[in-house]
Amino acid sequence: MISGDEYVKRLKEYKRVIYVAGKRIENWTEHPNIKPVINAIAKTYELAGNYAVFSDLINEKVNVLNAVIRSADDLIKRYDYQRELSLRLATCNYRCTGCDAINSLYPITKIVDEKSGSDYHKRFLNLLKEIQKNDFACTSALTDVKGDRSKRPLQQEEMYVRVVKKDSKGIYVSGAKIHQSGAFAADVNFVLPTQTFKEGEEKFAVAFASLPEDDVKYVLQNTGVQAKFREGGSFEMGNPKFGDRTTCMIIFKETFIPWDRVFVFEDLKATRDLLTLFACSHRCVGASCKAGFMDSMAGAASMMLKANGLENVSQLRQKLAEMVAFSESAHAIAVGGAVKGYRIAETWQPNREVANSAKVMGVEGFMKSLANLIDIAGGIPATAPSEFDLRGEIGEEIKELMRGSEKISPEDRMKIIKFIEFWAMSSHLVGAFHGGGSPSASLVFLQFLADLAKREKAVCDLLDIKS
Numbered sequence: 001m002i003s004g005d006e007y008v009k010r011l012k013e014y015k016r017v018i019y020v021a022g023k024r025i026e027n028w029t030e031h032p033n034i035k036p037v038i039n040a041i042a043k044t045y046e047l048a049g050n051y052a053v054f055s056d057l058i059n060e061k062v063n064v065l066n067a068v069i070r071s072a073d074d075l076i077k078r079y080d081y082q083r084e085l086s087l088r089l090a091t092c093n094y095r096c097t098g099c100d101a102i103n104s105l106y107p108i109t110k111i112v113d114e115k116s117g118s119d120y121h122k123r124f125l126n127l128l129k130e131i132q133k134n135d136f137a138c139t140s141a142l143t144d145v146k147g148d149r150s151k152r153p154l155q156q157e158e159m160y161v162r163v164v165k166k167d168s169k170g171i172y173v174s175g176a177k178i179h180q181s182g183a184f185a186a187d188v189n190f191v192l193p194t195q196t197f198k199e200g201e202e203k204f205a206v207a208f209a210s211l212p213e214d215d216v217k218y219v220l221q222n223t224g225v226q227a228k229f230r231e232g233g234s235f236e237m238g239n240p241k242f243g244d245r246t247t248c249m250i251i252f253k254e255t256f257i258p259w260d261r262v263f264v265f266e267d268l269k270a271t272r273d274l275l276t277l278f279a280c281s282h283r284c285v286g287a288s289c290k291a292g293f294m295d296s297m298a299g300a301a302s303m304m305l306k307a308n309g310l311e312n313v314s315q316l317r318q319k320l321a322e323m324v325a326f327s328e329s330a331h332a333i334a335v336g337g338a339v340k341g342y343r344i345a346e347t348w349q350p351n352r353e354v355a356n357s358a359k360v361m362g363v364e365g366f367m368k369s370l371a372n373l374i375d376i377a378g379g380i381p382a383t384a385p386s387e388f389d390l391r392g393e394i395g396e397e398i399k400e401l402m403r404g405s406e407k408i409s410p411e412d413r414m415k416i417i418k419f420i421e422f423w424a425m426s427s428h429l430v431g432a433f434h435g436g437g438s439p440s441a442s443l444v445f446l447q448f449l450a451d452l453a454k455r456e457k458a459v460c461d462l463l464d465i466k467s
């Protein structure tokens, strides 16, 4: 396993075409909107040791996010690691979707090869061993731009990533992925289909790995937090070290991908099975990730109570306790999903009903925790003057007027306020909601999975209902 510094050094060697706020940027690893993402990923390397697992592929310990998850214990280790990362970073760790891709591509390529004699699994293992040996940071791109959601992909091909050409060396893909967390700062980006497809739509049913040498363009999101990072300052942006949950659009234009990086090709069933595994994997861990965010919000709320001199008000302290209850419950659901999981093609997967419930409850907990945080903080996160006022010509007046409890300096109180502004107004709420699919998508899944007949029968037995 490598250090965060080694990851950053490697990243600097990649030539990438990245646009931010309308301009192509040079020296991309130093850009104020990208540096925090790199800092966040570098931190994942620093904290990886306690959660590393043994890989029987390379006979070494590896980052759990690059591991084939073989047991419930491995999966719980992953969930604990990601909860800690969310707390310490207060933003995305960016490597989570890489783990989901590894643990869905591994079983699916194996199953496909066993049925059809193809060599997708061998190709995948070759790449995975490189990922583990080099401790690559991996992300996953699923979400297509999709255009008019009522139309089928063939009615608007350009809205979906698809194979446009193939030859003996590989495939050529066009289309765009959107909402891609940290892909521009990854070593490997797995590209997976956005949805299942019907007969005739095979050209969209493709999964592959994209590497830094591939011809793609990245266009960064531009939230208020991003604008604040470009504006500068030391804490005005709320989370100065690790920043917003930063995503990008990735544009492919007849981008060449060699066959040894293609893992699903024109296979409708493999696409469906892959997406089911990926979705459940990502939705289950999402609850632990949100638990870490709720922990961070609880920490901020507790500090705000102290900064306002309200730390002994029991009805406000009760809100803190509620936040702890939300975060512990969300993490516990994910752990339950791991314990009640199942084995498929040498991997251990979370229980599917629990995973989708984890998504729903993780979002509920996140929203309630954010509401409690805002309740505790008062209106000031939306209305405070800036760090620049504090340092400018009216700085002394601002310092005086921004005083709270004597125990916390006005500047530190403003740091806490800006951090709470960050929680309330960054990409986090929307990200918690939609990352891994909306709660509505999980509820659709649960309608199919849930054994309602068993529940109905129990009620009928109880009440002696025969009809």
Ligand SMILES: Cc1cc2nc3c(=O)[nH]c(=O)nc-3n(C[C@H](O)[C@H](O)[C@H](O)COP(=O)(O)OP(=O)(O)OC[C@H]3O[C@@H](n4cnc5c(N)ncnc54)[C@H](O)[C@@H]3O)c2cc1C
Pocket (backbone or CB within 6 Å): 097, 140, 141, 142, 143, 146, 149, 150, 178, 179, 180, 181, 182, 245, 247, 427, 430, 431, 432, 434, 435, 436, 437, 438, 440, 441
């Ligand atoms: C901060 C953030 C980070 C993200 N990171 C990643 C990432 O790293 N990788 C990645 O691949 N994706 C990522 N996502 C994307 C995420 O998975 C999608 O946002 C999610 O799947 C919803 O897709 P959408 O945003 O296109 O919404 P839409 O497709 O526009 O959906 C909006 C609503 O309509 C519903 N809906 C859509 N189409 C239909 C239909 N045909 N019938 C019925 N209901 C429908 C949806 O369920 C949802 O409730 C991220 C998203 C966010 C916000």
